[in-house]
Amino acid sequence: xxxxxxxxxxxxxxxxxxxxxxxxxxxxxxxxxxxxxxxxxxxxxxxxxxxxxxxxxxxxxxxxxxxxxxxxxxxxxxxxxxxxxxxxxxxxxxxxxxxxxxxxxxxxxxxxxxxxxxxxxxxxxxxxxxxxxxxxxxxxxxxxxxxxxxxxxxxxxxxxxxxxxxxxxxxxxxxxxxxxxxxxxxxxxxxxxxxxxxxxxxxxxxxxxxxxxxxxxxxxxxxxxxxxxxxxxxxxxxxxxxxxxxxxxxxxxxxxxxxxxxxxxxxxxxxxxxxxxxxxxxxxxxxxxxxxxxxxxxxxxx
Numbered sequence: 001x002x003x004x005x006x007x008x009x010x011x012x013x014x015x016x017x018x019x020x021x022x023x024x025x026x027x028x029x030x031x032x033x034x035x036x037x038x039x040x041x042x043x044x045x046x047x048x049x050x051x052x053x054x055x056x057x058x059x060x061x062x063x064x065x066x067x068x069x070x071x072x073x074x075x076x077x078x079x080x081x082x083x084x085x086x087x088x089x090x091x092x093x094x095x096x097x098x099x100x101x102x103x104x105x106x107x108x109x110x111x112x113x114x115x116x117x118x119x120x121x122x123x124x125x126x127x128x129x130x131x132x133x134x135x136x137x138x139x140x141x142x143x144x145x146x147x148x149x150x151x152x153x154x155x156x157x158x159x160x161x162x163x164x165x166x167x168x169x170x171x172x173x174x175x176x177x178x179x180x181x182x183x184x185x186x187x188x189x190x191x192x193x194x195x196x197x198x199x200x201x202x203x204x205x206x207x208x209x210x211x212x213x214x215x216x217x218x219x220x221x222x223x224x225x226x227x228x229x230x231x232x233x234x235x236x237x238x239x240x241x242x243x244x245x246x247x248x249x250x251x252x253x254x255x256x257x258x259x260x261x262x263x264x265x266x267x268x269x270x271x272x273x274x275x276x277x278x279x280x281x282x283x284x285x286x287x288x289x290x291x292x293x294x295x296x297x298x299x300x301x302x
Contacts, residue, residue, distance in 0.1 A: 001031045003207055006062040006071040009037045010147045015172045016197055017075040020095065020214070027213045036071060038062060063089060066200065072207040074200045077169075078193035083227050083235040085200070092208045093199040094223050096216040098168035100195040100244060102128060102188045104181045105155065105170075106162030112136060112187060119161030122154060126240040126262045128164050131188050133264030148173060164188070168195035189242035189258050192226035218247055221277045228281035229257045233293070234302060243284075245277070253277055255284045259296045268293035 003024070007017035014037065021033035038061050063086050065071035078094070085091070109115045112132060122144040123129055129141045142160070144151050148169055155163035167182050196219055201207045222245035229243040230236075243257040252273050260267035270287030274280040285293075 001028065001206075001210075003031065003033045003072040003210070004036050004070070005033050006036050006038055006065050006074040008062075009039055012148055012169050012173055013075070013077075016077070019172070020075050020197065020199060023095070023214055024210060028210055031210065033073075036065075038065070063200070066202050069202075072201065072205070073211060076198045076200060078196040078198040078223060078227075079191045080237065081193075081198050081200070082237060083231045088203055089200055090203045090208065091198045092201045092211040093213070093215040094220040095197050095199070095214045097219040097222065098171060098195040099182070100190040101167045101185060102164050102183045102190065102194075103167045103170060104162045104164060104183055105152065105178050106181065107179050108161045110181045112139075112162075112183065115139060115161045120158065122151065122158070122160050122163040124151070125164075125191065126238065127191055127242050127260075128188060130240040130260035130262050130264050130267065131242065131258070132164075133262075134260060134267055135187060135264075137264060148175070152178070166191075166194055185244055185256075189256060190244045192230050192241065192243040193223050196223055198223075221253060222246060225253060225255050225277035225281045225284075226257075228278055229255070229285055232281070232285040233259060233297065236302075239300070239302075245280070248273065253280050255280045257284050257288060259288060259293050261296060261299050266292070266296050266299055268296050 005017055005021055007013050017035055024033050025031050059076055059081055062074040066074055066089055117138045120140045120142055121132055122142055124145050132139060132141050144154050151163055199211045201211055225245040226243040233239060240260045240262050245253055245255040248254050252275055254273045256271045258267060258269045268288045268291040270284045270291060272280045272283035
């Protein structure tokens with residue numbers, strides 16, 4: 001048996017896809033998984049993603065390969081995968097989630113509260129920008145794009161106070177020697193599905209059957225809840241929107257979400273607990289709307 005696994009060419013994408021290829025080969029003796037590196041539109045386009053098409057630009061070419069049969073499987077960071085998939089494609093597995101937290105990489109402080117007044121913080125996410133300024137309006141939050149190495153290089157070149165990156169990506173790249181400090185979700189609520197991978201295939205194929213062996217039920221439940229929150233607010237991956245679902249000690253799902261303006265001047269937060277991920281998401285969205293989410297959307301022009 002042989003599967004062709006489509007992946008972006010970045011170091012992180014190759015690391016993640018390689019992990020999944022090895023996991024599939026271990027689960028199914030005799031299976032070989034070939035990595036097929038591809039360049040996506042999102043890898044080459046310049047400017048703000050929100051203005052040029054959103055994060056779906058990182059998945060279009062891979063999904064086209066799945067649909068035309070040149071690929072059997074694609075591995076995505078699920079936070080980059082649009083809520084609405086092309087007809088005929090499905091996410092067959094959500095492998096166990098890595099650390100969903102953000103990390104501060106800094107030689108100036110061990111946490112956001114400790115950064116000097118006026119310090120520059122680099123981030124490519126409106127969600128992070130909004131929450132940082134909500135907590136520390138005195139900081140200068142500046143945009144940065146590119147892969148992990150590029151962002152770290154810009155942090156060093158600009159002598160910035162810090163750069164915010166995802167813990168999961170740093171861990172998967174083996175970057176453990178950095179001055180790296182995980183940020184509590186109480187300070188920076190993660191992006192929906194941060195730390196979660198999505199294994200996408202054509203529905204009804206042998207690849208779907210093989211890939212389902214890697215599905216992690218708790219991760220899948222959390223992903224369904226978090227993506228339902230994204231869908232409730234228009235399915236736009238570029239919104240300053242955070243959502244984090246996790247199992248309580250009693251096995252129930254607790255979901256916390258936040259929608260804010262990029263300048264941190266207006267925010268709406270909600271939380272809900274329950275057994276059914278979709279109902280928990282609906283209850284959380286209702287709490288957010290009661291807390292002013294529609295005012296935030298109006299400010300955002302949505």
